[in-house]
Amino acid sequence: MTEDSAIELPPDVDPNVPTTARVYDAILGGTTNLEVDREAAEVFAAHIPQARECARLNRNALIRGVEYLVRAAGIDQIIDIGCGLPTEQNTHEAAQDIDPDARVVYVDHDPMVVSHAKALLAGNHNAIVIGADLVEPERILTHPEVRSFLDFDRPIAVMIIGMIMQISDEQRPDDIVATLMDATSSGSHLFITSWPDTGEPEQRALSRACIETLGNGWIRPIEALERHFLGMEMAPPGLEYIPRWFPEHPDRPVPAVEELEPYERTQMAGIAKKA
Ligand SMILES: C[S@@+](CC[C@H](N)C(=O)[O-])C[C@H]1O[C@@H](n2cnc3c(N)ncnc32)[C@H](O)[C@@H]1O
Numbered sequence: 001m002t003e004d005s006a007i008e009l010p011p012d013v014d015p016n017v018p019t020t021a022r023v024y025d026a027i028l029g030g031t032t033n034l035e036v037d038r039e040a041a042e043v044f045a046a047h048i049p050q051a052r053e054c055a056r057l058n059r060n061a062l063i064r065g066v067e068y069l070v071r072a073a074g075i076d077q078i079i080d081i082g083c084g085l086p087t088e089q090n091t092h093e094a095a096q097d098i099d100p101d102a103r104v105v106y107v108d109h110d111p112m113v114v115s116h117a118k119a120l121l122a123g124n125h126n127a128i129v130i131g132a133d134l135v136e137p138e139r140i141l142t143h144p145e146v147r148s149f150l151d152f153d154r155p156i157a158v159m160i161i162g163m164i165m166q167i168s169d170e171q172r173p174d175d176i177v178a179t180l181m182d183a184t185s186s187g188s189h190l191f192i193t194s195w196p197d198t199g200e201p202e203q204r205a206l207s208r209a210c211i212e213t214l215g216n217g218w219i220r221p222i223e224a225l226e227r228h229f230l231g232m233e234m235a236p237p238g239l240e241y242i243p244r245w246f247p248e249h250p251d252r253p254v255p256a257v258e259e260l261e262p263y264e265r266t267q268m269a270g271i272a273k274k275a
Pocket residue numbers: 020021024058059062081082083084085107108109110113132133134135160161162163166
């Protein structure tokens with residue numbers, strides 16, 4: 001059981017309101033969360049008992065995607081938007097294990113994530129964190145630290161992992177993604193994981209739990225998830241259910257879609273490359 005008093009909250013953080021980052025941490029069994037977040041995690045578990053497995057699947061996809069980007073696609077600059085609280089293995093660790101010079105900019109709108117990441121990254125000259133909101137992509141793109149840290153004339157990977165479902169249709173997620181990708185050079189990549197809606201109860205349950213506790217988290221038809229990639233060329237195997245998504249080994253045998261457990265069909269991953 002986490003001692004809430006041991007957790008340092010930045011000023012202006014209301015300890016009575018759950019946040020996505022802390023609820024996700026609680027679901028994953030982390031210790032950077034408050035009572036209110038653990039209660040929300042219980043709501044997730046009530047709606048979908050495999051909520052923790054879902055979160056783990058997403059983290060596994062994140063690592064596989066970063067490994068593909070750095071090792072196979074030769075990417076050495078990454079913007080990870082909606083990065084969340086530090087977990088076991090993070091984007092910069094996976095990237096820098098392969099290329100120690102790979103640079104990572106973490107972005108999150110939650111001040112607690114930013115303060116924790118700052119502490120964690122102290123001493124790492126190839127990773128920084130900024131506080132910014134995905135719905136204001138220009139602010140990310142024009143942020144002085146981002147501009148001086150990354151070279152926009154060379155390929156960059158934009159990662160939006162486990163969070164585009166928190167952007168409503170009214171906030172126009174595809175326009176946001178387009179603004180980000182327009183600012184990048186040819187050879188840049190886009191890596192997204194999100195929640196499909198193919199009519200399955202488990203998909204609905206995950207979304208309901210998120211909306212109930214955090215006020216957002218929308219499942220979308222697979223065609224809508226595909227549109228996030230703006231028609232760019234997808235790296236094999238394309239947009240796939242996470243247990244079937246191995247971008248470095250797209251020919252590896254995987255279970256058929258219908259052989260997956262229903263909870264394994266709640267999340268999809270894909271990487272696209274800008275021509
Ligand atoms: C479910 S967590 C995912 C963390 C990590 N990307 C992963 O997949 O393991 C979603 C994260 O996105 C952040 N987030 C949500 N909406 C955001 C927004 N509009 N702009 C920036 N960050 C956002 C939350 O604060 C949280 O840290």
